[in-house]
Amino acid sequence: MRRPLAPRILAYSVLVLGAIVVAFPLLFALSYSFMTPSEVATYPPPILPSSPNFDNYGTVFATIPIGRYLLNSFVVSAAVVVGQLATASLAAYAFSFLVFRFRTLLFFVFLSTLMIPWEATIIPNYITIRTLGWLDTYQGLAVPFMATAFGTFLLRQAFLQIPRELWDSARIDGASSLRFFRSMVLPLARPALGTVAIYGFLSTYNQYFWPLLITNERLMRTTQVGIAQLRDEETLRWGLIMAGVVMVAVPTLALLVLGQRQLIRGLTAGAVKG
Amino acid sequence: MRRLTTLAFAFMFVAAACGGGGGTSGGTTPSGGGDMSALAPGKDVKPAAKITWWHAMSGVNGDALNKIVDGFNKSGKGITVEAVFQGTYDDLLAKLNTAIASNAAPALVQVYDIGQVYMRDSSQIVPMQAFIDRDKFDTKDFEPAVINYYKYQDKLYSMPFNASSAILYYNKDAFKEVGLDPNKPPQTFTEIADAAKKLTKKDASGKTVRYGFGPSIYGWLYEQMMATSGVQYADNGNGRDNKATKVNWDSAESKAILNWWKAGIDGGYFFNPGQDNNGAANAFDSQLSAMYIESTARLRGHINAGGTKFEIGTGLYPRPDNKPANGGNIIGGASLYVMKSRPAEEQQAAWEFIKYAMSAPVQAQWQSDTGYYPIVKSAYDQGPSKEWSTKYPQFNTAIDEIRNSPQNRATNGAVLGVMPQARARTQKMIETVLLGQASVDAATKAAVDEINAAIDKYNKANP
Numbered sequence: 001m002r003r004p005l006a007p008r009i010l011a012y013s014v015l016v017l018g019a020i021v022v023a024f025p026l027l028f029a030l031s032y033s034f035m036t037p038s039e040v041a042t043y044p045p046p047i048l049p050s051s052p053n054f055d056n057y058g059t060v061f062a063t064i065p066i067g068r069y070l071l072n073s074f075v076v077s078a079a080v081v082v083g084q085l086a087t088a089s090l091a092a093y094a095f096s097f098l099v100f101r102f103r104t105l106l107f108f109v110f111l112s113t114l115m116i117p118w119e120a121t122i123i124p125n126y127i128t129i130r131t132l133g134w135l136d137t138y139q140g141l142a143v144p145f146m147a148t149a150f151g152t153f154l155l156r157q158a159f160l161q162i163p164r165e166l167w168d169s170a171r172i173d174g175a176s177s178l179r180f181f182r183s184m185v186l187p188l189a190r191p192a193l194g195t196v197a198i199y200g201f202l203s204t205y206n207q208y209f210w211p212l213l214i215t216n217e218r219l220m221r222t223t224q225v226g227i228a229q230l231r232d233e234e235t236l237r238w239g240l241i242m243a244g245v246v247m248v249a250v251p252t253l254a255l256l257v258l259g260q261r262q263l264i265r266g267l268t269a270g271a272v273k274g
Numbered sequence: 275m276r277r278l279t280t281l282a283f284a285f286m287f288v289a290a291a292c293g294g295g296g297g298t299s300g301g302t303t304p305s306g307g308g309d310m311s312a313l314a315p316g317k318d319v320k321p322a323a324k325i326t327w328w329h330a331m332s333g334v335n336g337d338a339l340n341k342i343v344d345g346f347n348k349s350g351k352g353i354t355v356e357a358v359f360q361g362t363y364d365d366l367l368a369k370l371n372t373a374i375a376s377n378a379a380p381a382l383v384q385v386y387d388i389g390q391v392y393m394r395d396s397s398q399i400v401p402m403q404a405f406i407d408r409d410k411f412d413t414k415d416f417e418p419a420v421i422n423y424y425k426y427q428d429k430l431y432s433m434p435f436n437a438s439s440a441i442l443y444y445n446k447d448a449f450k451e452v453g454l455d456p457n458k459p460p461q462t463f464t465e466i467a468d469a470a471k472k473l474t475k476k477d478a479s480g481k482t483v484r485y486g487f488g489p490s491i492y493g494w495l496y497e498q499m500m501a502t503s504g505v506q507y508a509d510n511g512n513g514r515d516n517k518a519t520k521v522n523w524d525s526a527e528s529k530a531i532l533n534w535w536k537a538g539i540d541g542g543y544f545f546n547p548g549q550d551n552n553g554a555a556n557a558f559d560s561q562l563s564a565m566y567i568e569s570t571a572r573l574r575g576h577i578n579a580g581g582t583k584f585e586i587g588t589g590l591y592p593r594p595d596n597k598p599a600n601g602g603n604i605i606g607g608a609s610l611y612v613m614k615s616r617p618a619e620e621q622q623a624a625w626e627f628i629k630y631a632m633s634a635p636v637q638a639q640w641q642s643d644t645g646y647y648p649i650v651k652s653a654y655d656q657g658p659s660k661e662w663s664t665k666y667p668q669f670n671t672a673i674d675e676i677r678n679s680p681q682n683r684a685t686n687g688a689v690l691g692v693m694p695q696a697r698a699r700t701q702k703m704i705e706t707v708l709l710g711q712a713s714v715d716a717a718t719k720a721a722v723d724e725i726n727a728a729i730d731k732y733n734k735a736n737p
Contacts, residue, residue, distance in 0.1 A: 231333060
């Protein structure tokens with residue numbers, strides 16, 4: 001049965017309005033990226049470029065090796081996601097299904113690392129990476145972030161939702177811990193895994209200080225450091241910076257759109273389980 | 275949980291302590307007029323084949339910087355400088371701190387103007403004066419206004435690299451429109467206020483569509499106004515004869531600046547963009563404000579943005595009505611430091627590079643690529659510099675301004691260990707006055723008390 005027309009129109013207008021508000025900064029950045037400096041400096045600020053041109057994009061390509069930076073950011077972020085999923089899901093499995101001494105205590109110790117500000121660990125991390133000779137390498141950029149207390153916590157909570165009976169019957173059927181983990185836990189916890197993956201990807205992709213700290217070589221830098229290079233000390237060329245931002249944001253958005261189906265399927269699969 | 279955090283902190287202290295052990299302990303403060311050459315590597319030390327230079331110049335300025343480096347690398351000295359961009363000035367300083375703690379600092383670093391006391395007190399640097407004394411290097415050709423900014427007790431600690439000052443920018447078309455002489459910009463506080471009143475324009479609904487004057491609430495601009503007023507920002511010769519202990523923000527001159535600014539805002543003929551330099555610049559480019567004050571280094575940016583729509587004029591920086599004879603402008607920008615933790619060979623190579631970068635042809639090219647002042651005066655005789663001044667005649671105001679600034683402690687500018695904090699605090703002070711949240715007396719008193727306490731704390735921690 002279809003709902004009457006009037007409420008539907010109302011609902012959609014509210015949704016469209018919400019979408020515009022949410023998407024506005026991005027659309028504004030997109031629009032600015034096609035403007036000349038003199039057009040950007042008009043008051044009140046124009047919403048759309050009067051004569052769109054790709055000059056800013058050309059300048060971005062000429063100024064920084066943006067393709068290489070995107071590649072670097074993707075390699076590092078993907079590696080961190082894989083690493084985080086592997087460590088966090090296994091740790092969460094141990095904390096939720098296996099019984100061992102000091103389990104709760106260990107879990108809280110694990111959680112407490114969330115409280116340590118990253119500023120406190122950055123120098124020790126830097127020294128470790130330097131001693132390993134990992135400055136200017138992908139492993140130096142990725143490995144320090146491959147374990148995550150937050151992800152472990154999130155996955156443990158998701159695993160605890162899985163009925164205990166499943167575990168018991170799996171054991172009765174002779175499934176090993178690993179088998180149960182692979183065939184039951186992982187598929188059932190897909191939405192949580194997706195959340196951890198997206199969170200890990202975005203936070204790594206948006207990192208600024210760590211990549212700046214441990215890379216000196218131009219070609220090993222990441223996208224966020226690259227955007228900083230588009231800045232001038234004395235004048236900000238907003239059009240140019242926005243062109244850089246668009247080029248950095250579009251691949252992540254594309255990934256999200258492609259992954260959306262998978263993600264929603266995961267979410268609903270989680271919702272109707274049990 | 276508590277134990278873990280404690281452990282993390284302990285680890286950090288250990289790391290910092292290990293790293294700090296590299297150089298000899300104690301500050302590099304000399305006791306007066308002594309020769310500093312002993313702090314430099316021996317004259318016969320062979321320069322290293324490769325050094326690294328950390329800098330914070332990006333965009334157009336970054337390209338210009340790389341041009342200098344390429345020129346040096348190809349000059350046949352057998353030294354390769356690798357220039358590495360390290361983010362903003364603040365990012366660079368943060369990275370430098372981390373690197374010092376693990377002994378990974380480069381031989382040469384660029385640090386912003388307000389970081390100079392911090393760098394000097396870190397005892398991680400070889401003072402520039404050491405090289406100058408050792409080589410009997412002649413600094414007669416250096417622009418006094420520029421070089422004096424980086425001196426403490428008349429010793430040069432770092433080599434100025436990118437130097438700019440502040441000037442008045444004004445919209446000549448708007449001047450013509452309201453019957454002001456477009457070739458005679460206002461100069462004193464009263465002249466600016468009078469011109470601003472005329473330039474302010476409202477639409478039918480009473481909304482202001484153009485303000486006369488729109489300076490950003492930026493501590494550096496206030497520092498400049500203190501200097502054009504001929505008063506010191508802090509005691510002990512603005513922190514140059516000895517460490518400053520007190521700031522002078524509650525002086526009559528400082529209060530006069532605040533009262534003038536406040537009257538303009540209250541009268542509706544000054545625009546208040548807040549603490550936003552880019553907002554102030556955009557307001558000028560978009561003709562929302564007809565005059566404003568900013569760095570000389572923004573000139574080219576303005577000509578490319580606003581200059582396509584109206585004619586841009588430049589004038590001397592605002593000053594009190596009596597135009598104090600000892601008032602003038604301060605230099606801003608950044609300078610180059612040689613790091614002590616690197617081997618003598620690398621320090622030597624860094625000095626070779628600095629000498630090259632300070633030569634007249636290189637400086638002239640640097641000026642024409644960036645719009646910064648050349649550090650050496652003879653650069654103005656070089657082709658690229660002359661072409662630049664022809665292309666941007668407005669820049670001559672900037673040159674005249676620092677040339678005509680008398681050199682004294684007020685115009686040398688203040689140096690404090692807590693300079694970044696002090697600058698932020700003046701901004702808050704100005705803002706509370708402009709927004710009417712506190713009277714001039716109350717706002718200055720609160721700011722002075724707070725910063726004097728911070729200075730005291732800093733001086734105790736860095737004796």
